[in-house]
Amino acid sequence: MFWTRGQRPPGVSWQRRRPRHALLLAITAASLALPAAAHATFPGLNGPLAYPQGGANPSDPADLFKIDPDGSDKVRLTDTDGIKHDHPAWSPDGTRIAFDRSNPSRDSTDVFVMTVHGGQTTRITRAAPGTHDSDPAWSPDGTRLVFASDRVAGTSTIWVTDADGENPTQLTETGPDLAPDWSPDGTQIAFSSERSPGDGIWVMESTGLVETPLTAGTDFAPSWAPDSQRIAYLHNDLNGNSIRAVDRDGTDPGLLYNAFRCGMSGPSWSPNGKRIAFALGCPGECQASVMVLTFGERWPESLRGRCGQSRQGAPSWKAITP
Numbered sequence: 001m002f003w004t005r006g007q008r009p010p011g012v013s014w015q016r017r018r019p020r021h022a023l024l025l026a027i028t029a030a031s032l033a034l035p036a037a038a039h040a041t042f043p044g045l046n047g048p049l050a051y052p053q054g055g056a057n058p059s060d061p062a063d064l065f066k067i068d069p070d071g072s073d074k075v076r077l078t079d080t081d082g083i084k085h086d087h088p089a090w091s092p093d094g095t096r097i098a099f100d101r102s103n104p105s106r107d108s109t110d111v112f113v114m115t116v117h118g119g120q121t122t123r124i125t126r127a128a129p130g131t132h133d134s135d136p137a138w139s140p141d142g143t144r145l146v147f148a149s150d151r152v153a154g155t156s157t158i159w160v161t162d163a164d165g166e167n168p169t170q171l172t173e174t175g176p177d178l179a180p181d182w183s184p185d186g187t188q189i190a191f192s193s194e195r196s197p198g199d200g201i202w203v204m205e206s207t208g209l210v211e212t213p214l215t216a217g218t219d220f221a222p223s224w225a226p227d228s229q230r231i232a233y234l235h236n237d238l239n240g241n242s243i244r245a246v247d248r249d250g251t252d253p254g255l256l257y258n259a260f261r262c263g264m265s266g267p268s269w270s271p272n273g274k275r276i277a278f279a280l281g282c283p284g285e286c287q288a289s290v291m292v293l294t295f296g297e298r299w300p301e302s303l304r305g306r307c308g309q310s311r312q313g314a315p316s317w318k319a320i321t322p
Contacts, residue, residue, distance in 0.1 A: 077119070098113045124165040131149070192222060200213050226270075229248060288311045
């Protein structure tokens, strides 16, 4: 399923951080909300996927897990009662994961980075009460993070900071802008925006200059392919939700997977560029789970195994360098 203009889910405001988190999707009479997120995948061999897993409602507490692409070796990465961990993003060298974590007592969200081995967690941003820094994505050299923040006038815009939290810099000013994703070649940042005259996927230079619209539908959560030539994203229209892709110059749009009435979040390319992962949940069926689609195949495979009560969110795919 996907997002497009005019079909904002009930209760979602673009003036705060929620569009990306409370995610997308008008289904039929009822709507199924999943957290939306997407991150560039760096080139390499296909490593494990990181993803959030929590209660049935999108606002419920959630922890981060990782799992191998065949559904084996599931490992819990965080274990914090009453806190929502969301939007994990593997660092280019695969040693760290950036994510955002809510603070219900302050109504705020901050970006954190954790080491995969050892579990050391570092707070990167310090949002004021009532503000939200979220949806982090790494620069290709692992020295910076781009993220969305509503710290200025309550409207979400795109920011960049050093990986230790120093030197935060605002890149976009118009907004509402969300879901930033750094291209693996380092030259551009894609993001979703609800600027006039319409919603869609935009790209800008990594310096924040030359902002260019690529699509003009209800499109959301861009994710760069490992070779930086195409961008996958979520799309929503009267037919339902889908994952689509477009060249980095806005040409050659194409359909990757049609979910119709089901809710979606993600997507995330595999490091070898041959598969794509996302979270999928359908009304009246299992809670949302991480799925992997191999290009050329008709149906994706679920990594969940048996049906459960917990809800899984948008995955991020680790690249293993040979």
